Amino acid sequence: MSRSERLLTLIQALRRHRRPVTGAVLAEDLGISIRSLYRDIATLQAQGATIKGEAGVGYVLKPGYMLPPLMFSEEEIEAIVLGQRWVAERGDESLSKAARNALAKILSVLPPDLRDEAELSSLLVGPGEPLSVGDQELAQIRAAIRKERKLIITYSDKAGETTQRTTWPFAVGYFDRVRVVVAWCEMREGFRHFRTDRIHALEWIDTRYPRRRAQLLTEWRRSEGISGL
Amino acid sequence: MSRSERLLTLIQALRRHRRPVTGAVLAEDLGISIRSLYRDIATLQAQGATIKGEAGVGYVLKPGYMLPPLMFSEEEIEAIVLGQRWVAERGDESLSKAARNALAKILSVLPPDLRDEAELSSLLVGPGEPLSVGDQELAQIRAAIRKERKLIITYSDKAGETTQRTTWPFAVGYFDRVRVVVAWCEMREGFRHFRTDRIHALEWIDTRYPRRRAQLLTEWRRSEGISGL
DNA sequence: AGATTGCTGCCAATTTCTGGCAGGGTTTAT
DNA sequence: ATAAACCCTGCCAGAAATTGGCAGCAATCT
Numbered sequence: 001m002s003r004s005e006r007l008l009t010l011i012q013a014l015r016r017h018r019r020p021v022t023g024a025v026l027a028e029d030l031g032i033s034i035r036s037l038y039r040d041i042a043t044l045q046a047q048g049a050t051i052k053g054e055a056g057v058g059y060v061l062k063p064g065y066m067l068p069p070l071m072f073s074e075e076e077i078e079a080i081v082l083g084q085r086w087v088a089e090r091g092d093e094s095l096s097k098a099a100r101n102a103l104a105k106i107l108s109v110l111p112p113d114l115r116d117e118a119e120l121s122s123l124l125v126g127p128g129e130p131l132s133v134g135d136q137e138l139a140q141i142r143a144a145i146r147k148e149r150k151l152i153i154t155y156s157d158k159a160g161e162t163t164q165r166t167t168w169p170f171a172v173g174y175f176d177r178v179r180v181v182v183a184w185c186e187m188r189e190g191f192r193h194f195r196t197d198r199i200h201a202l203e204w205i206d207t208r209y210p211r212r213r214a215q216l217l218t219e220w221r222r223s224e225g226i227s228g229l
Numbered sequence: 230m231s232r233s234e235r236l237l238t239l240i241q242a243l244r245r246h247r248r249p250v251t252g253a254v255l256a257e258d259l260g261i262s263i264r265s266l267y268r269d270i271a272t273l274q275a276q277g278a279t280i281k282g283e284a285g286v287g288y289v290l291k292p293g294y295m296l297p298p299l300m301f302s303e304e305e306i307e308a309i310v311l312g313q314r315w316v317a318e319r320g321d322e323s324l325s326k327a328a329r330n331a332l333a334k335i336l337s338v339l340p341p342d343l344r345d346e347a348e349l350s351s352l353l354v355g356p357g358e359p360l361s362v363g364d365q366e367l368a369q370i371r372a373a374i375r376k377e378r379k380l381i382i383t384y385s386d387k388a389g390e391t392t393q394r395t396t397w398p399f400a401v402g403y404f405d406r407v408r409v410v411v412a413w414c415e416m417r418e419g420f421r422h423f424r425t426d427r428i429h430a431l432e433w434i435d436t437r438y439p440r441r442r443a444q445l446l447t448e449w450r451r452s453e454g455i456s457g458l
Numbered sequence: 459a460g461a462t463t464g465c466t467g468c469c470a471a472t473t474t475c476t477g478g479c480a481g482g483g484t485t486t487a488t
Numbered sequence: 489a490t491a492a493a494c495c496c497t498g499c500c501a502g503a504a505a506t507t508g509g510c511a512g513c514a515a516t517c518t
Contacts, residue, residue: 065343073291076328087312114294125402
């Protein structure tokens with residue numbers, strides 16, 4: 001196994017363990033000595049991987065995605081740049097920032113001539129309608145989704161009636177003018193859609209909901225007759 | 230210089246030359262022997278780079294972007310997935326395909342557990358308004374922009390008057406419901422915006438327009454009072 | 459036909475990588 | 489406070505990979 005392959009294997013090994021892992025265990029996994037492991041960790045860190053090593057504890061990998069070298073066509077890069085510009089323009093503040101960071105990371109590794117090319121990429125995103133109310137809460141909602149946490153929301157439906165519901169949020173739909181939270185509603189015992197601009201209040205309760213997000217998503221898709229992706 | 234650095238340098242060296250370059254020249258550039266160069270080329274090809282070598286001619290790199298290993302945070306990957314889904318949904322056919330390919334490339338290199346996570350990413354893009362007319366031509370327009378070629382368009386303005394104009398297209402703006410081609414108009418001697426759904430006919434003439442795309446873009450930005458990006 | 463160039467196998471010299479050791483520093487547990 | 493576990497670095501000899509030269513074949517261009 002080449003060294004560069006091994007580095008990817010190391011990332012995956014780190015990811016498998018949620019709790020801190022000692023270097024000795026990782027070295028055993030990879031079939032290398034501790035000394036080499038330290039060198040590999042250092043190399044990964046130099047490449048931008050966020051591996052934290054604590055004396056007396058072990059290593060933890062800050063959740064993230066390490067991508068190996070990749071080749072994209074011109075048009076694929078155009079699609080990526082355009083997509084990130086759209087998210088930067090239309091996403092909530094936190095997601096927008098992530099999009100700008102991701103784009104900056106990609107651009108920063110391109111040779112200067114290509115970077116200019118991509119920065120000046122000719123695909124532009126027009127400003128959207130002013131952000132609908134409730135966009136600030138979107139970051140919170142996305143966090144709840146990622147952590148599979150229950151969310152109590154105060155919601156006004158189309159008829160104007162306001163209710164308070166405990167929900168299991170698992171997706172956000174981005175439409176041109178509105179964002180919609182897709183969730184299981186405990187009150188109605190069914191899937192419900194909530195426009196973010198009709199959500200008045202959000203309460204995060206630190207309780208994990210009893211189902212897996214992915215499973216809810218596929219079930220909801222089936223119930224709505226939406227094919228995969 | 231480590232080998233992996235050198236491989237990136239090689240990509241850049243290949244890109245600088247538009248015409249085929251012989252291995253001997255590249256080896257000279259990098260300060261390595263021909264023999265090692267052949268090995269480096271093979272390694273890059275194995276990593277997905279599209280380098281074509283023809284006996285008696287030399288090497289050419291199919292235009293594209295080679296990215297070194299990159300680390301993204303969870304949120305950054307969410308932004309990328311969402312962005313590509315948006316482009317896949319809203320872009321013209323060719324760009325949409327590029328977005329799907331780019332996404333597939335990224336997903337394919339993730340370890341299985343993360344791939345599921347990303348595939349099932351909870352950020353969804355709603356279907357847009359039905360694609361405005363003229364979307365088929367967008368791929369052509371983008372190609373003209375990339376190659377800095379003149380474009381003769383038959384256009385109906387807001388008042389309904391139809392004219393034929395020779396234009397130098399340099400950007401496309403993506404709005405919620407319309408796409409707008411930004412171009413220098415020879416007839417009006419100024420920057421003009423053309424909604425794609427009001428373009429009736431397109432004629433590609435294989436003449437390069439006399440200005441650089443990037444320069445047109447920055448000038449147009451200044452004239453419109455738009456800050457960079 | 460001859461020149462140019464891509465491409466592969468082989469092998470010795472060179473360079474890099476590796477693993478063990480020794481020692482220092484920090485955190486956790488007792 | 490002491491001990492144990494662990495991260496981290498420098499050093500060095502042995503192991504492994506890389507490199508460059510050579511020889512030879514195939515495809516392409518003039």
